[in-house]
Amino acid sequence: MDRVVYMDHASTTPTDPEVVAVMLPWMSEQFGNPSTMYSLGLRGAKVVQNARESIAHTINADPEEIYFTSGGTEADNWAILGVADAHSKKGRHLITSTIEHHAVLESMEYLEKRGCEITRVPVDGGGLIDPEEVRRALRPDTVLVSIMYANNEIGTIEPIADIGRITREAGVLFHVDAVQAAGKLPLDVEELGVDMLSMSAHKFYGPKGVGLMYLRKRTRVTPLLHGGGQERGRRAGTTNVPGIVGMAKALELADNRMAEDAVREAALRDRLWEGLSAGIEAIHLNGDPVRRLPGNLNVRLDGIEGESMVLMLDMEGICVSSGSACTTGSLEPSHVLLAIGIPAEHAHGSLRATLGRSTTTEDVDHFIKVFPPIVDRLRQMSPIWCENCVCKQRN
Amino acid sequence: MYSELVMEHFRNPRNIGVIENADGVGEVGNPQCGDMMRITIKVKDDILEDIKFQTLGCGAAVATSSMVTEMAKGKKLDEAMDITNQAVAEALGGLPPAKMHCSNLAADGLQAAIKDYRARHKA
Numbered sequence: 001m002d003r004v005v006y007m008d009h010a011s012t013t014p015t016d017p018e019v020v021a022v023m024l025p026w027m028s029e030q031f032g033n034p035s036t037m038y039s040l041g042l043r044g045a046k047v048v049q050n051a052r053e054s055i056a057h058t059i060n061a062d063p064e065e066i067y068f069t070s071g072g073t074e075a076d077n078w079a080i081l082g083v084a085d086a087h088s089k090k091g092r093h094l095i096t097s098t099i100e101h102h103a104v105l106e107s108m109e110y111l112e113k114r115g116c117e118i119t120r121v122p123v124d125g126g127g128l129i130d131p132e133e134v135r136r137a138l139r140p141d142t143v144l145v146s147i148m149y150a151n152n153e154i155g156t157i158e159p160i161a162d163i164g165r166i167t168r169e170a171g172v173l174f175h176v177d178a179v180q181a182a183g184k185l186p187l188d189v190e191e192l193g194v195d196m197l198s199m200s201a202h203k204f205y206g207p208k209g210v211g212l213m214y215l216r217k218r219t220r221v222t223p224l225l226h227g228g229g230q231e232r233g234r235r236a237g238t239t240n241v242p243g244i245v246g247m248a249k250a251l252e253l254a255d256n257r258m259a260e261d262a263v264r265e266a267a268l269r270d271r272l273w274e275g276l277s278a279g280i281e282a283i284h285l286n287g288d289p290v291r292r293l294p295g296n297l298n299v300r301l302d303g304i305e306g307e308s309m310v311l312m313l314d315m316e317g318i319c320v321s322s323g324s325a326c327t328t329g330s331l332e333p334s335h336v337l338l339a340i341g342i343p344a345e346h347a348h349g350s351l352r353a354t355l356g357r358s359t360t361t362e363d364v365d366h367f368i369k370v371f372p373p374i375v376d377r378l379r380q381m382s383p384i385w386c387e388n389c390v391c392k393q394r395n
Numbered sequence: 396m397y398s399e400l401v402m403e404h405f406r407n408p409r410n411i412g413v414i415e416n417a418d419g420v421g422e423v424g425n426p427q428c429g430d431m432m433r434i435t436i437k438v439k440d441d442i443l444e445d446i447k448f449q450t451l452g453c454g455a456a457v458a459t460s461s462m463v464t465e466m467a468k469g470k471k472l473d474e475a476m477d478i479t480n481q482a483v484a485e486a487l488g489g490l491p492p493a494k495m496h497c498s499n500l501a502a503d504g505l506q507a508a509i510k511d512y513r514a515r516h517k518a
Binding site: 303304305306307308311315324331333343344345348380381382383384385 | 402406426449454457496
């Protein structure tokens with residue numbers, strides 16, 4: 001089958017052709033290094049400065065508060081390791097949640113092994129953090145709170161502004177992993193009350209390998225990368241001119257069409273959920289039904305395992321992902337699904353579809369049509385389906 | 396990620412199902428770990444006359460289950476007992492390193508079924 005239905009936009013997005021077009025000259029004739037003194041390089045410096053101003057304007061920051069990185073993972077690592085190091089005299093306690101991305105969780109674990117104390121605040125059954133839990137976790141030696149804006153698996157949107165008020169009141173730095181939110185939700189660093197914020201361009205139709213950290217003025221953070229004077233001496237490495245130009249364009253485009261995309265994607269997502277839940281028995285929604293990203297659908301199916309669903313859907317040209325152990329690269333199923341109280345045996349049967357700009361009604365209807373026979377087939381193969389299945393429970 | 400042969404067995408698994416009134420049943424794995432297998436066998440004159448499986452799990456779990464039934468069918472019980480997880484993985488042209496543990500299900504399930512048969516038919 002030639003048709004490809006791409007429903008994994010939370011994983012990555014195709015680079016917008018308009019973005020590619022503005023990037024190309026900076027890879028060919030305008031290849032100069034912005035850190036040089038001649039005009040070929042200085043043109044690159046100028047275009048990077050324009051990108052910095054454009055992005056700063058979009059998130060209500062100053063251009064000097066934008067630091068370009070290689071992506072979201074670097075920004076998350078930098079924020080956490082950099083703050084822990086620079087503020088170690090004040091304390092060695094950090095707060096995060098149980099459902100963060102691994103870039104945050106594993107940075108926290110790294111610190112924990114080196115003597116820091118980490119508090120992981122729990123979430124409710126929909127994945128929501130109670131800001132009061134963050135308040136209760138604060139201690140005199142707390143140096144950082146790091147909470148994601150929107151979850152990558154179940155799409156839950158966290159009450160960042162409420163948490164920001166609490167951290168500001170307490171005088172504790174607040175980092176937000178906005179990798180899934182950028183380009184989909186309004187980002188105003190003043191309204192949100194954040195001190196640091198991570199983004200990654202390829203999640204909003206920009207190129208891979210580029211991201212940024214917003215870092216509020218006068219925030220002390222030890223650099224992660226050493227070696228050059230780029231980014232005001234705080235992030236070494238030759239400036240990724242085409243990437244930065246592309247990211248600024250991608251953010252501008254996303255910001256302009258944000259409301260329109262959200263309405264369209266939410267309608268398609270709801271159509272998909274209604275179609276699947278009408279045609280398949282024992283299928284359940286994972287996550288908060290309302291406070292979630294517009295294009296995110298995460299479900300679990302009794303009696304079958306996620307990877308086998310992903311492989312079968314791939315044969316029909318549909319690209320989706322799963323939180324089963326087999327797809328997380330470990331023996332454990334998704335930590336997010338476990339954190340919202342889904343038992344391991346059900347978490348293995350989860351499937352995530354994330355819709356995007358290219359998703360059409362035909363794509364959704366194709367999915368609704370081809371998925372039920374796949375589910376039937378896998379359930380016929382399953383040794384547990386007929387033990388605990390609804391067909392028996394109903395009788 | 397998977398070899399063409401693994402995908403072929405995943406797409407068209409051999410010997411799927413349950414043998415009614417089986418002579419031996421083997422059940423290994425655990426839904427909490429995301430994979431589980433049940434093998435039922437029919438034995439005649441010390442030979443595996445028929446064998447069927449049901450598997451909950453990933454592509455590797457399904458493919459190794461399918462392959463082990465194909466390797467065991469028609470074999471003497473002692474020969475079937477000698478099939479190792481490693482041999483099943485090799486017969487499939489190898490598995491990705493992260494998936495090797497999935498292949499443990501297949502031969503273990505077969506051996507469990509044969510042991511069950513032998514326990515039931517102790518002279």
